[in-house]
Amino acid sequence: MPIERIDTLVIGGGQAGLVMSYRLKQRGIMHLVLERARIAERWRSERWDGLKFQFPNWSVQLPDFAFPHSDPDAFATSGEIVTFIDAFAEFIAPPIRCGVEVTRLKRGNAGFIAECTDGTIEASNVVIATGPYQQPLVPDLLRDHPAFQVHASAYRNPGQLPPGAVLVVGGGASGAQIADELHRAGRRVFLSIGQHTRMPRRYRGQDLTWWFGALRLFDMTAEQRGPIRVNPSITGAYGGYTIDFRRFAADGITLLGRVLAARDGVLEIAPGLAESLATGDAYYAGFLDMLDAHVEQHGLHLPADPAVRNVLADPPSVTEPVRRLDLGKEDIHAVVWATGYSVDFSWIDLPVRDHSGEPVHRGGVSEVPGLYFLGLPYLSKLYSAFLSGVGDDAAVLADHIAARR
Known part of the structure; x- marks a missing residue:
């Protein structure tokens, strides 16, 4: 040829x-x-x-x-x-x-x-x-376990999963949206999260995208982005709202730390869930401070929005974190891996x-x-x-x- x-x-x-x-x-x-x-x-x-x-x-x-x-x-x-x-x-x-x-x-x-x-x-x-x-990244932790497992790229809807509770691994945008969708569909949901960054969907009457444009953050280079390299947990689902994992927990989703290991259907969960939430809160508060400083510096007439800074109390899954999760005992028959790509x-x-x-x-x-x-x-x-x-x-x-x- x-x-x-x-x-x-x-x-x-x-x-x-x-x-x-x-x-x-x-x-x-x-x-x-x-x-x-x-x-x-x-x-x-x-x-x-x-x-x-x-x-x-x-x-x-x-x-x-x-x-x-x-x-x-x-x-x-x-x-x-x-x-x-x-x-x-x-x-x-x-x-x-x-x-x-x-x-x-x-x-x-x-x-x-x-x-x-x-x-x-x-x-x-x-x-x-x-x-x-x-290339979807799926940990090899549950390779031999009979639970239905799917990466976020192959997840379609709650009806795709077998009956029972669902474990969603990953607290990025995909994991948060999927966990919320499953919860709203009436599923019992466990959500495993690690380091994450929180940002407001809207603040002082403007969408996050508007703020990124106003502060020229879209022009940020790789050298300027700083040590935090995880993507923010944001969503446009259900009209768009600020993702708050404490709110997820208050609504009935069980929060977990990072999954470390698995044996015979029992997962070992890392400590540090409270610290992860605190780090996300600190990033969130610092970001709002930056937006307020921009408003003051440029004399913008944007309404104050103090409610956005409210922090919910830590839920029981944070104050008494789960360290071992038995999939069988918790009736978990499906795992969604929202663990990213390479x-x-x-x-x-x-x-x-x-x-x-x-x-x-x-x-x-x-x-x-x-x-x-x-x-x-x-x-x-x-x-x-x-x-x-x-x-x-x-x-x-x-x-x-x-x-x-």
């Missing part, structure tokens, strides 16, 4: 790959986008039914393409985001092939060789836009990964001339992996590619 040749190859047909295509088109650069499945596949098949986007409708956009909505302050469903990305693809008409997976990327005589499921492509430039959520760039046969497998780059530009990354968290700034931020990085990479020509 003859080798196909193209100037620039974009690998990945999600939001990052499509935006990259748009920026390349604007500069007249011939290119091809390859997508292993369908456009925005992870939005289609790796999100649960009740998921709500974490950013209000008014803030959702792609380059030259705003999100259509009837309520600016509402939060979109995953299906609405898919429809939006599909509409953007129709708007830009990218040269894309779906159902084609790149199994290996290596050096070629004129740049790079991409070995694909339907042939081989040679390209002078390659942009890897496969996203940060590639990247998988093992198919890249080039020296662009560090010892942990993470790509090495500066603003998306790798040390291998002509090889780029797009759509990763903190690629250049905080908003690099967001729908509204990927366009800026794509423009920089497109200019870099144009300059190479």
